[in-house]
Amino acid sequence: MKKQTTFLFIFIAVIAIKVSAQCSTDFLFPVKLGTTKYQAINSLNLIDNIIDLRFEDERIICKYRTHNCIIVSDHVVVLNFANNILYNMSIGIFFEPKNLKGCLENYTQILNSLKNEYPVSIDFISYNDTIHEEQIGEGYWFYESEKDTDKIYKASIEYGFEFEWKWNNLLGRNVESKNVASYRLSIEINN
16 A cells, blocks of 8 residues: 555656646747757747748747647747847737636646746736726746846746727727737746
8 A cells, every 4th residue: 555655646746747847938938048040940840830930030920839838729939039049038828808717727837837947036017008007917027046136037927918909980099998808828038
């Protein structure tokens, strides 16, 4: 009986480590910071589940199907380069208005993984651009040490919602409708 209990404990621990590793920044992003644009393009062209790949001057945008960490059908990764070196990566994931649960499950899983990777985190609240006192999201900035908190964050995660915009004939422009169009999960890594 003792052997079975020990085996079960080890089995569960291995599964927990595997699930946690699936949401590490190395697993979330298809390439590594510091690579050249040439290396990034070659790496991306080897990935089977990329749906769309676009190139701009200092940016690559790729849409690809999900993996075990992110529970949606597809998402967008943006890779930003300076002097031909990858310095910033971000993921944008959008969930249907009725899928807040899926958004929060992904947020919690990735948040826990980031907390394991980066020792220092600071929480923040996102506010609406048009109504500054209205909270529309929340998240965390991550740093490698306490002394780095006055610099740009090393990683961030945020979830929130996007409002629908509708045309207002009287004003002659689009205005927020206050209906939730989607829930958004954003992850960003900086070098």
